Amino acid sequence: MDRRKFLKLSAGAGSLALLQMVGISCAGSGNGTIKLPPLPYRADALEPYISEETIRFHYGKHHSGYVKKVNRMIKGTAYANLGLEAIIQKTRGSAGETGIFNNAAQVFNHTFYWSSMKPGGGGAPAGIVAEKIKADFGSYDAFKKNFASAALSQFGSGWAWLVKDGDTLKIIKTANADTPIAEGLIPLLTIDVWEHAYYLDYQNRRAEYVDAYLAYLVNWEFVETNLVG
Incomplete structure (x- = not known):
């Protein structure tokens, strides 16, 4: 999604609604699974500050692993067709559902982290x-x-x-x-x-x-x- 379309979508939208538009929320799909959103840039795009090797392990192993685990955990439960934010909010603090919370929250956190960066970013904002x-x-x-x-x-x-x-x-x-x-x-x-x-x-x-x-x-x-x- 280019910046013009991104900003156009943001007009009048609440923060979590906006995140859903751009895939940050990883909302539950019709078949009750959480999706792994694509990276917003190439795996080597953040070099030399974050290497392609780190991205491939971090996104390809850790992030994707959280997605697979949370899908296994929610299968056949009341959470199966909920959006990611709802799963996080409903399972936080529940001792019996710590695993679901941890993996769902890590899916959200990692997706938000990738979008918090871009090639050529940094420095003071305007x-x-x-x-x-x-x-x-x-x-x-x-x-x-x-x-x-x-x-x-x-x-x-x-x-x-x-x-x-x-x-x-x-x-x-x-x-x-x-x-x-x-x-x-x-x-x-x-x-x-x-x-x-x-x-x-x-x-x-x-x-x-x-x-x-x-x-x-x-x-x-x-x-x-x-x-x-």
């Missing part, structure tokens, strides 16, 4: 996103510092997010598979800090991965679409 970041964080540099801090201070596996909470932008981090849509927050941007997201390229140098993400990969158009949706 327009409405820049204005909102300045209003809520004081400056882009302050936002960048706080976002990097969240990503680096997440102990073990997890995610750092820019979210919209009411009319306010916030930076949060979630552990393992947890996701802001389970809390009723609107995600705008995320970075995956599970080791499989960066270890082939950066080994234990998570800070270099986070710096590269912010400087060269962030898809600010995607952020804007989620912000105004």
Whole structure:
């Protein structure tokens, strides 16, 4: 989908409705399965910051694995024909359905992560996103510092997010598979800090991965679409 069509679809749409339009929600299909959305770019498009090898393992093994697992788990259950967001929200906090929640949330998180990046991205945003970041964080540099801090201070596996909470932008981090849509927050941007997201390229140098993400990969158009949706 090109940017003009993407922005046209966003007009008047709520954030989660927009995500459904572009495939982020991976809504349940008529046969009760969650689909693996295609990558929004070639597997080598984010090089040299994220290698084709990392993408092929991360998307082709981890992400696709979560899709296969959640489909096996929901088959024949009341969740079989629900959309992904509904599955996540209904299973969060239920001890007997932790596996369904974890795999469904990881499908959502990973799909959102791929769209949070683009070739030739990164750097400071412009327009409405820049204005909102300045209003809520004081400056882009302050936002960048706080976002990097969240990503680096997440102990073990997890995610750092820019979210919209009411009319306010916030930076949060979630552990393992947890996701802001389970809390009723609107995600705008995320970075995956599970080791499989960066270890082939950066080994234990998570800070270099986070710096590269912010400087060269962030898809600010995607952020804007989620912000105004």
